[in-house]
Amino acid sequence: MNTPRAEIAILVVEDNPFQRKVLSHQTRALGYRAPLEAGDGEAALTLCQQHRVDIMLCDLRMPGMDGMALLRRLSLSGFRGGIILASALKDDVVEAVRRMGHAYGLRVLGRLDKPASLGQLAGLLASWGPQEAPPAAASDPFVAAEDLRLALARGEIVPWYQPKVSLRTGEWLGVEALARWQHPTLGLIAPARFIPLAEESGLIDPLSECLIEQSLGDAANWHQAGRPLRLAINLSSHSLIEGRLCDLLIARCQLRGVTPKLITLEVTESAFVRDLGHSLELLSRLRMHGFGLSIDDFGTGYSSLQQLSQLPFTELKLDRGFVDRCHQDPVRLAIIESTLILARKMGLRTVAEGVEDKGTWDQLARLGCDECQGYYAGRPMPADQLPGWHADWLANGPDRQA
Ligand code: C2E
Ligand code: CA
Ligand code: CA
Numbered sequence: 001m002n003t004p005r006a007e008i009a010i011l012v013v014e015d016n017p018f019q020r021k022v023l024s025h026q027t028r029a030l031g032y033r034a035p036l037e038a039g040d041g042e043a044a045l046t047l048c049q050q051h052r053v054d055i056m057l058c059d060l061r062m063p064g065m066d067g068m069a070l071l072r073r074l075s076l077s078g079f080r081g082g083i084i085l086a087s088a089l090k091d092d093v094v095e096a097v098r099r100m101g102h103a104y105g106l107r108v109l110g111r112l113d114k115p116a117s118l119g120q121l122a123g124l125l126a127s128w129g130p131q132e133a134p135p136a137a138a139s140d141p142f143v144a145a146e147d148l149r150l151a152l153a154r155g156e157i158v159p160w161y162q163p164k165v166s167l168r169t170g171e172w173l174g175v176e177a178l179a180r181w182q183h184p185t186l187g188l189i190a191p192a193r194f195i196p197l198a199e200e201s202g203l204i205d206p207l208s209e210c211l212i213e214q215s216l217g218d219a220a221n222w223h224q225a226g227r228p229l230r231l232a233i234n235l236s237s238h239s240l241i242e243g244r245l246c247d248l249l250i251a252r253c254q255l256r257g258v259t260p261k262l263i264t265l266e267v268t269e270s271a272f273v274r275d276l277g278h279s280l281e282l283l284s285r286l287r288m289h290g291f292g293l294s295i296d297d298f299g300t301g302y303s304s305l306q307q308l309s310q311l312p313f314t315e316l317k318l319d320r321g322f323v324d325r326c327h328q329d330p331v332r333l334a335i336i337e338s339t340l341i342l343a344r345k346m347g348l349r350t351v352a353e354g355v356e357d358k359g360t361w362d363q364l365a366r367l368g369c370d371e372c373q374g375y376y377a378g379r380p381m382p383a384d385q386l387p388g389w390h391a392d393w394l395a396n397g398p399d400r401q402a
Pocket of ligand 3 (some may be wrong): 319
């Protein structure tokens with residue numbers, strides 16, 4: 001499916017007017033239509049809001065918002081075009097930025113040298129094709145709010161558990177509860193397909209309650225079986241602030257005889273900062289009762305540092321986008337290293353999410369990160385598979401070599 005060159009919308013983002021003109025000229029010489037031009041990141045974002053952009057040629061070093069910040073903003077705005085990184089920077093830096101773009105879910109087509117040869121530009125531009133249909137979204141007809149309401153009533157939404165282990169000793173410390181929809185005909189549905197729908201349709205509170213009930217029941221069983229595992233539960237910060245989840249959590253822990261010290265609540269959004277007084281009241285109350293509070297996906301939000309400095313968190317979770325193969329990537333490594341130092345100074349426990357290989361595990365252990373959660377240790381699984389996983393981990397996990 002080839003789109004004629006003259007129909008492809010290109011945007012050149014380059015602060016140097018001469019280089020911008022050269023790129024624009026080269027693009028036209030290759031038979032593409034005259035590109036849009038922006039001299040900085042802000043102008044590029046504005047143009048993207050006003051026009052369709054299929055391919056962006058993006059300089060990395062620009063005053064004000066640099067190329068990296070622009071990529072992050074593009075990712076947040078849902079930009080779906082192709083991106084060509086134009087830079088005279090060293091290979092390893094551009095490679096790190098390319099990975100960062102992928103980690104942000106962007107389509108990075110490749111790297112263009114400066115000055116660029118016409119052949120290289122032609123190859124990169126030609127590698128763009130209209131994107132295949134995005135993965136089925138929460139708005140799929142079968143995942144309607146009414147279906148979700150029924151699923152909750154029928155008990156089809158269940159927690160799966162992903163192990164969290166000590167990076168120092170390999171010891172199994174706890175689990176994170178992750179929602180799964182066991183659909184009678186469609187099979188297992190991932191939370192990305194129904195959590196946003198729950199948030200939009202006012203079902204997030206019933207959904208959270210349903211997961212709290214079930215996972216606290218499992219936690220009580222583990223405790224009774226002599227294995228007091230820590231349990232992490234994801235909560236939408238909005239429902240924590242607006243809803244009655246705080247009281248519910250306290251009451252349910254009492255009822256089940258589970259000490260809140262074993263429970264960590266994971267939250268992401270910046271809703272807390274918007275309503276700081278009320279948030280501080282709720283979060284302090286939860287802390288007073290012994291619950292742990294974790295800032296999830298650290299490094300991806302706008303106000304994460306602000307949240308961290310003002311709110312009584314006990315744990316910081318490094319986002320998968322930074323963790324994955326960080327040992328091969330200087331940019332990710334730098335982010336992780338400085339975040340770990342920051343967390344340590346603030347007395348926060350650190351959890352790395354998305355550890356998929358031994359290299360990443362070793363690197364994080366060296367840097368003194370406390371806990372690992374990722375496919376390398378174990379994938380999310382139903383509660384009854386945890387003992388089998390644990391036996392296997394004891395036999396084959398990295399602590400065997402320790
Ligand atoms: P999250 O809280 O950041 O959860 C971690 C996600 O990363 C999980 O995806 C997990 O399966 C995945 N993951 C963990 N280790 C690895 C790894 O090594 N490699 C890769 N590729 N992925 C890994 P999952 O279960 O699909 O959950 C996605 C998101 O849905 C969660 O992200 C969380 O934001 C949300 N979510 C899940 N359950 C709940 C819930 O009960 N309530 C709320 N409010 N949100 C939930
Ligand atoms: Ca989480
Ligand atoms: Ca996370």
